[in-house]
Amino acid sequence: MTEAKLLLDEQIIGSKEYFKVLGWEVTDVDKVGLRNTSDDVIVEFARNKNYIIITKDVKMGKKCDLASVKNFVISDDWIAKNVDKELRCRLK
DSSP: OOSOEEEEOGGGGGGHHHHHHTTOEEEETTTTTOTTOOHHHHHHHHHHHTEEEEESOHHHHHHHHHTTOOEEEOOHHHHHHHHHHHHHHHTO
16 A cells, blocks of 8 residues: 555554555554553654554654654544544435
């Protein structure tokens, strides 16, 4: 799909196979030996290896922003808005 590589944070490791099916190069903090590691270490790893961090941790997302590391935060409000949008589309 793209040259971008995704690094999944602990909260969404279970989504890894779905990203693979969609064509993404993806790994997770467990696979690279960073489970239960500080956000700062994970952010630095992502910067050095050119990963985009996918997380549910808003604080990690802010740390990524400060360190100029690409990231996407899957927040509860984002989930609700997107599920709402999809449901409304399907129920028309």
